[in-house]
Amino acid sequence: MAQEEKIDQIGLLEEEELAAFIDHACELEHPREMVIDVLRAIQKNHGWVPDEGVELTATILGITPIEVEEVATFYDKIFRRQVGRFPIHICDSICCWSNGGEELAEQFQKTLGITFGETTKDGLFTLLPSCCLGVCGQAPAVMIHQKLYGPLQLDDVDELINRLRREASA
Amino acid sequence: MPTLTIDNQQVTVTDGSTVLDAAEQLGIIIPHFCYHKALGPVGSCRMCAVTVHEGTFKGLKMSCLVKAEEGMVVTTDDQQSVEFRARVGEWLMLNHPHDCPVCDEGGECQLQEMTIASGHGIRRYGGKKRTHNNQQLGSFVAQEMNRCIQCYRCVRTYKDYCGGSDFGVMGSRNRVFFGRYKEGPLESDFSGNIIDACPTGVFTDKTYRFKSRYWDLQEAPSVCPHCSLGCATIPGGRYGELQRVRSGVNEKVNGFFICDRGRFGSSYVNHPDRRRQVRSDGQPLTVGDGLSKLDAQARELIEEHGPEAVLLLGSNRASLETNWLLQRWAAELGCRAPLLSAHLQRHQAAQVAAFDLSDRLASLEKVRQSDLVVLFGVDPLAEAPMLAVALRQAARNGALIMVYDPRPIELPCEVDHQPTSPAQLLAMLVSDCEPEIVRIREMLSEAEMPVLVAGGDLLGAEGLLRVKQLAVEQSNEKRPCLIHPILGGPNSFGSAVLSLPEQDDLLTRLESGRTKMLICVETDPLLEAPEGERFGTALSHVDNLVVFDYLPTPLSVHANLFIPSTAPAESAGSFINNEGRQQLFAPVTNPRLPIAETGAGNHPPREFLSTAPGSDPQPAWQLLQQLLGDMGDLETVRQQMATAVPRLVDFTNLQPGGVCCRVTDADERSLYAGDLPEQPEGSLQLVVTPARYGSDLPSRFSAKLTPRFAPAVLQMNPKDAAALKLAAGSKVSLDTEVGSFNLILNCNKDVAAGCALVENGAAFPHLVPGGLPSFCQVSAGVRDD
Ligand code: SF4
Ligand code: SF4
Ligand code: FES
Ligand code: FES
Numbered sequence: 035m036a037q038e039e040k041i042d043q044i045g046l047l048e049e050e051e052l053a054a055f056i057d058h059a060c061e062l063e064h065p066r067e068m069v070i071d072v073l074r075a076i077q078k079n080h081g082w083v084p085d086e087g088v089e090l091t092a093t094i095l096g097i098t099p100i101e102v103e104e105v106a107t108f109y110d111k112i113f114r115r116q117v118g119r120f121p122i123h124i125c126d127s128i129c130c131w132s133n134g135g136e137e138l139a140e141q142f143q144k145t146l147g148i149t150f151g152e153t154t155k156d157g158l159f160t161l162l163p164s165c166c167l168g169v170c171g172q173a174p175a176v177m178i179h180q181k182l183y184g185p186l187q188l189d190d191v192d193e194l195i196n197r198l199r200r201e202a203s204a
Numbered sequence: 205m206p207t208l209t210i211d212n213q214q215v216t217v218t219d220g221s222t223v224l225d226a227a228e229q230l231g232i233i234i235p236h237f238c239y240h241k242a243l244g245p246v247g248s249c250r251m252c253a254v255t256v257h258e259g260t261f262k263g264l265k266m267s268c269l270v271k272a273e274e275g276m277v278v279t280t281d282d283q284q285s286v287e288f289r290a291r292v293g294e295w296l297m298l299n300h301p302h303d304c305p306v307c308d309e310g311g312e313c314q315l316q317e318m319t320i321a322s323g324h325g326i327r328r329y330g331g332k333k334r335t336h337n338n339q340q341l342g343s344f345v346a347q348e349m350n351r352c353i354q355c356y357r358c359v360r361t362y363k364d365y366c367g368g369s370d371f372g373v374m375g376s377r378n379r380v381f382f383g384r385y386k387e388g389p390l391e392s393d394f395s396g397n398i399i400d401a402c403p404t405g406v407f408t409d410k411t412y413r414f415k416s417r418y419w420d421l422q423e424a425p426s427v428c429p430h431c432s433l434g435c436a437t438i439p440g441g442r443y444g445e446l447q448r449v450r451s452g453v454n455e456k457v458n459g460f461f462i463c464d465r466g467r468f469g470s471s472y473v474n475h476p477d478r479r480r481q482v483r484s485d486g487q488p489l490t491v492g493d494g495l496s497k498l499d500a501q502a503r504e505l506i507e508e509h510g511p512e513a514v515l516l517l518g519s520n521r522a523s524l525e526t527n528w529l530l531q532r533w534a535a536e537l538g539c540r541a542p543l544l545s546a547h548l549q550r551h552q553a554a555q556v557a558a559f560d561l562s563d564r565l566a567s568l569e570k571v572r573q574s575d576l577v578v579l580f581g582v583d584p585l586a587e588a589p590m591l592a593v594a595l596r597q598a599a600r601n602g603a604l605i606m607v608y609d610p611r612p613i614e615l616p617c618e619v620d621h622q623p624t625s626p627a628q629l630l631a632m633l634v635s636d637c638e639p640e641i642v643r644i645r646e647m648l649s650e651a652e653m654p655v656l657v658a659g660g661d662l663l664g665a666e667g668l669l670r671v672k673q674l675a676v677e678q679s680n681e682k683r684p685c686l687i688h689p690i691l692g693g694p695n696s697f698g699s700a701v702l703s704l705p706e707q708d709d710l711l712t713r714l715e716s717g718r719t720k721m722l723i724c725v726e727t728d729p730l731l732e733a734p735e736g737e738r739f740g741t742a743l744s745h746v747d748n749l750v751v752f753d754y755l756p757t758p759l760s761v762h763a764n765l766f767i768p769s770t771a772p773a774e775s776a777g778s779f780i781n782n783e784g785r786q787q788l789f790a791p792v793t794n795p796r797l798p799i800a801e802t803g804a805g806n807h808p809p810r811e812f813l814s815t816a817p818g819s820d821p822q823p824a825w826q827l828l829q830q831l832l833g834d835m836g837d838l839e840t841v842r843q844q845m846a847t848a849v850p851r852l853v854d855f856t857n858l859q860p861g862g863v864c865c866r867v868t869d870a871d872e873r874s875l876y877a878g879d880l881p882e883q884p885e886g887s888l889q890l891v892v893t894p895a896r897y898g899s900d901l902p903s904r905f906s907a908k909l910t911p912r913f914a915p916a917v918l919q920m921n922p923k924d925a926a927a928l929k930l931a932a933g934s935k936v937s938l939d940t941e942v943g944s945f946n947l948i949l950n951c952n953k954d955v956a957a958g959c960a961l962v963e964n965g966a967a968f969p970h971l972v973p974g975g976l977p978s979f980c981q982v983s984a985g986v987r988d989d
Contacts, residue, residue: 088385100372100385107374107381 041093044086046076055094065095069105073112082113110164118153118160120198123177127166130174133185138174139163141191158202159195208276223267223278224252234280235289235318237296237403238355239268242460243365249296249355251318253288254280264288286323293322296353299333299378307351309405311418315353318403334378342389343911344396344468346410349381353404358382361401366461367596367616368392382406389911392616393589393896396467400451400460411468411908412448416440424790425452425861427779428466429521429772430900432691433568433588434781435462436861439470439773441793444816445800446473446773456567456863457785463589464912465896465903472905473771474798477756480818483766491820494767495830498723498750505720505748506539512718516542517710519727520554520693521901522824523777524786524852525838527699528845529828530725536832544699546729546739548709550692550974552875553660554700556668557689557782559873564675565783565866566655566686572597576651578644579607580671581629581662585614586894586963588690588782591657592616606644608632609662610891611961612919612954623921623956625889626662626977630880633670648678648685657688660696661974662891665875691782692974693900694772698780701851705873711735714742721748725824726769728757731901734975735942752824754795755905768821770795771902775823776838776860784867786853790860795821880977887979888924888960890940894973895965904966915948916968918982919961922951930984938962939981945970946986 042052055072059065072094076087088106092099106112113121124130124139139161143149146159153160167182169175175184183194207216210227217226222245227234237249245268254267258277261270264284279285297319304310336349359382362371370391374381384390398407421440428435428449436452449470451462472478482494489497505513516534518527530542545551557565571577571594584592592615595605599617607613608624622640624632632638648654658671671687678685691697710729713719722743728751730736743749743762751763754771772779773792780786797818799808825841836844842855853865883889897912898904918938920930930936932951937944938960947962955961960980964973 085386098369098385100370100374103374103385104372108376110376 042090044084046080046084046087046090047072048079051075052094059095066097066101068095069097069102070109070112073102073106077113081119082116088114110162116153117162118158119202120158120178121160121162123162123164123167125165125167125173125175125177126163127170129166129170130184133173134188135174137188138176138186138191141188142176145191145195158199206272206274206276208272208274208278210278211280217272221272223254223256223265223270223272223276226272227254227267227278227280232280233321234267235293235321236268237314237318237353238357240357240360240401240460243357243360243401245269246356246360249353250292251289251296251322253285253292254278255282255285290323293319293324294328297324297327298329299335299350300353301333301335301350302327303351304405307348307405308346308408308413309351313405314403315351315405336379336381339383339387341384341387342395343908344410344464345390345399346408346413347383348406348408349383351405352380352382354378354380355403357401357403358398358407361397361461362390362392362395365596366392366394366397366593368394371395371398393464393585394461394593394616396464397451397461399467409448409450409467411471412440415445415447416442421447422793424792426773426789426792427694427781427787428462429694429779430465430469430903431588432693432696432782433457433590434694434779434785434787435466435590436787437462437466438861439792441473441773443799444474444793444796444818445798446470446771446793452861454787454863456569457781458568458590459572459594461590461593463593465589465900465909468908469897469903469906470773471908472755472902473773474801475756475905475907476801478754478768479756479760479766480768480795480797481820482768483763485764491767491822491827492830494765495827498765498767499831501748502537502539502721502723506537509718509720511539512713512716513720514539515710515713515719515722517546517722517724517727517729518542518544518699519725519732520545520550520691520696520699522695522699522726523772523775524695524698524702524780525777525825525841525845526725526823526828527695527702528849529825529832529841531702533828533831541704543708543710543713544703545696546710546724546727546733547692547972547974549664549734549976550660550696551700551703552665553663553668553689553974554691554696555703555873555875556665556672557660557691558697558700558780558784558867559870560669561672561687561689562784562867563869564672564679564684564686566688567783567785567866568594568688570653570686571595571655571657571688573601574598574651574653574655575601575603576647576654577603577605577657578648578654579605579609579657579659580633581609581626581659581667582607582657582690583609583611583613583659583893586611586896586899587659587661589896591688591690595619604647606647608640609659610889610956610959611893612952621954623954625956625959626891627880627883627889628956629663630667630670633667633674645674645678648674653683654678654685655688656685657690660689660691661894664974664977666880669874689782694781695779697782697784698778698786701780701867701870702849711738711742714739714745717745719746721750722746723750723752724759725752726754728753728755728759728901730759731757731904731969732972734972736970736972737942752827754821755901757901767827768795769824769827770821774821775825777823777825778842778855778858780867785864786858786867787864788855788858788860788862795819878976881979884979887981888920889958890971890978890980891959891961892971892973892975893961893963895963895967898965898967899963899973904969910966913966914963916963916965917950918947919950919952919955920982921955921957921959922953924957924959925949925951928982928984930982934984935986937983937985939983940971941978941980943970949982
């Protein structure tokens with residue numbers, strides 16, 4: 035639909051996705067409840083949520099950009115800045131911490147040559163601290179996209195990174 | 205009414221009170237941040253901890269959340285509570301930049317007070333502090349985010365209470381940020397309230413930045429002079445300069461907040477062109493000489509030409525005292541009774557409010573409590589901004605808000621707006637079958653606390669009487685149907701209360717040629733009454749024009765004798781607001797040339813004078829007392845006035861900054877305002893509305909408000925524009941009974957069909973709201989005059 039293409043100027047959503055969101059928003063009494071779904075769809079396609087994504091979400095749901103931004107900035111799994119292709123969330127909550135989480139975090143930083151909040155020069159990895167990932171039984175754990183890894187030994191880090199590098203170049 | 209014990213003292217409080225309220229009643233102030241009377245408790249700051257020993261929930265509790273119960277025993281000073289609050293104080297201060305010496309809030313900062321009250325004094329935290337980048341939020345509000353303690357008061361004020369949509373809270377944990385999605389001026393017409401609401405120095409008044417420390421500021425309770433609602437304000441000044449205005453509290457009127465017009469519209473007091481000396485045909489005089497000259501000339505003219513020779517004109521900007529003394533002086537001089545308004549139609553509408561509606565007036569508080577509010581001919585943001593916020597509170601409690609008005613109404617709440625032309629409005633109010641009025645009647649009959657809001661400007665005296673009919677018909681034994689009228693100025697109701705029943709028109713009187721001397725007190729009919737041009741021409745019949753004013757109006761420049769009076773913030777006085785509340789204001793500063801002006805940024809001149817430069821202006825009531833040769837002070841004047849006008853409230857029962865009382869009811873006056881004119885074929889109804897900023901003269905002369913002044917445009921319904929083959933954005937010529945004007949056309953589907961809408965303000969002062977219904981033509985292109 036011509037009108038819908040116009041509201042998504044830089045192509046953050048697939049055409050069908052956009053149409054489905056608009057349809058669904060019309061059915062709901064409080065379309066605002068879809069904020070996370072739309073943001074996640076944008077993030078899946080684009081890797082992160084640029085300002086245009088916040089504004090697009092607001093347009094789809096008929097709310098103001100600040101109302102979207104309030105939600106987008108509350109959750110640390112929604113990225114409002116560009117991140118690497120593999121954002122690595124390293125758990126720093128109690129079970130992981132008591133099972134060597136700090137050492138694991140250090141190992142990641144050493145291997146990648148970056149600290150928390152930074153992205154490797156090749157644009158592949160971003161390191162981010164996270165609160166409990168909900169897999170305390172596998173502590174220490176990390177999450178990359180929706181996938182959880184743990185328990186991780188220090189030696190596992192090299193292998194994991196290499197695997198992801200291979201995946202990226204494949 | 206539970207009775208409880210707090211710190212070994214018993215107190216009985218009303219049902220529903222919190223422990224925090226109850227303690228306050230005993231004079232025990234429990235440290236708190238997030239709790240605010242208008243916003244209610246949220247329990248987010250954890251500062252107000254107390255220990256409950258007897259009660260449903262025992263232990264350490266947040267006193268803002270716990271309701272007072274019968275037999276409850278609470279301590280605020282036990283070790284557990286004191287230590288808890290000290291820790292909270294310390295933790296709220298973790299990231300604080302300790303920049304009080306350069307913070308404008310310093311001295312009136314709740315964070316300073318509560319931190320000390322909580323017992324936290326020495327910082328133990330040695331880690332890194334969280335820091336933020338600030339946003340530029342426009343010319344009114346400065347932001348310094350590092351001082352935030354996350355109490356959420358700002359966002360609850362801006363968004364929840366006032367309905368602003370461009371402000372919010374972002375981030376999480378200790379990084380929460382209160383601001384806009386992107387930098388830029390705050391858009392709400394109530395944005396300044398976050399300055400008062402924020403208990404720290406995050407949001408401060410940018411227009412007052414680095415001007416005064418709180419303890420150096422002179423403040424006094426006052427009444428806002430910018431519209432007829434009469435909100436409670438607390439202006440502050442120093443060194444002859446009125447530096448800021450903050451909100452006062454009047455639970456019957458504004459509650460706890462005010463609008464940006466009231467807050468940032470005060471700099472007219474310091475206008476660089478303000479005349480502070482008596483001038484007689486260009487020559488400076490002392491006040492005494494000026495008054496003697498005036499008195500002598502007036503008496504001579506009356507002796508020579510009779511009682512018509514001198515005409516006194518009061519106004520709705522002038523205080524009650526001034527208008528009344530004007531009447532006394534006229535009686536003493538032996539001239540005819542003064543006109544108390546240059547704007548006949550507005551004055552008539554005010555008289556309907558002051559007499560015919562006097563037994564069914566609703567306060568703004570009643571509007572907030574109503575379950576159905578129907579507005580006839582009112583645009584709240586233009587005519588009475590805090591009404592919009594009151595409507596929002598009603599809507600938040602489930603009320604339905606219906607608006608019948610030709611203008612595109614914007615409100616910070618859900619509203620059912622039916623674009624209705626002025627003629628349709630007047631007709632529907634007396635119709636039996638018009639579907640909308642049938643619907644309104646049905647809904648009104650089911651409502652529990654209905655309020656009708658009636659705009660005096662658009663409805664005129666006749667329309668207000670028709671609204672009264674509806675209210676009478678919809679009242680029953682169980683509950684009345686009340687009216688909240690909106691009038692032209694801060695003391696419209698007051699000058700109407702004093703007015704005499706016979707109608708008289710300024711222009712007819714002047715044009716008769718019998719008036720030799722016109723004395724205008726705090727009014728400029730060139731700008732404040734319709735047909736300014738006709739007034740200008742009629743002035744040629746007058747030999748002697750005398751103006752008392754505190755504004756540099758065009759009329760004051762033409763005056764043969766100019767006598768400077770004081771602004772409301774520089775004098776004591778009283779106004780009666782739109783619902784008949786007789787409210788007092790106290791003097792904040794003494795009139796004088798601001799040091800900011802004499803020193804031009806440097807040290808003021810090192811001359812020795814016994815009086816401050818520019819300190820000649822006196823309150824108009826005081827000038828009139830001198831003309832009357834009466835040495836009585838304000839209290840005496842007030843006593844005499846209350847005796848002479850029994851409707852007024854005894855002044856000894858009133859206090860500046862108090863809730864104040866309503867004047868007593870009066871018999872109907874049932875004015876006949878003349879027949880409504882017929883609409884000429886092919887014409888449009890002309891609708892003149894006040895601009896949100898700069899329509900009332902004090903705000904027009906306030907430099908601080910200029911960022912909000914809107915350009916002049918003509919608005920029409922797109923269908924009408926299409927029928928006339930006019931394109932949106934094009935130049936059009938508006939031909940009215942008082943002249944032709946070139947304007948840019950804006951099309952807006954929310955403008956009622958058949959209407960042409962213009963805003964009166966700094967950019968377009970030519971047409972004044974509230975005149976007789978009139979008609980116009982709109983055509984393409986520019987017309988040369
Ligand atoms: S900015 Fe002020 S009002 Fe808002 S949360 Fe921070 S301290 Fe409270
Ligand atoms: S609503 Fe009217 S009286 Fe109240 S602050 Fe605003 S301009 Fe002043
Ligand atoms: S503590 Fe790391 S997953 Fe729960
Ligand atoms: S005032 Fe009670 S928790 Fe903030």
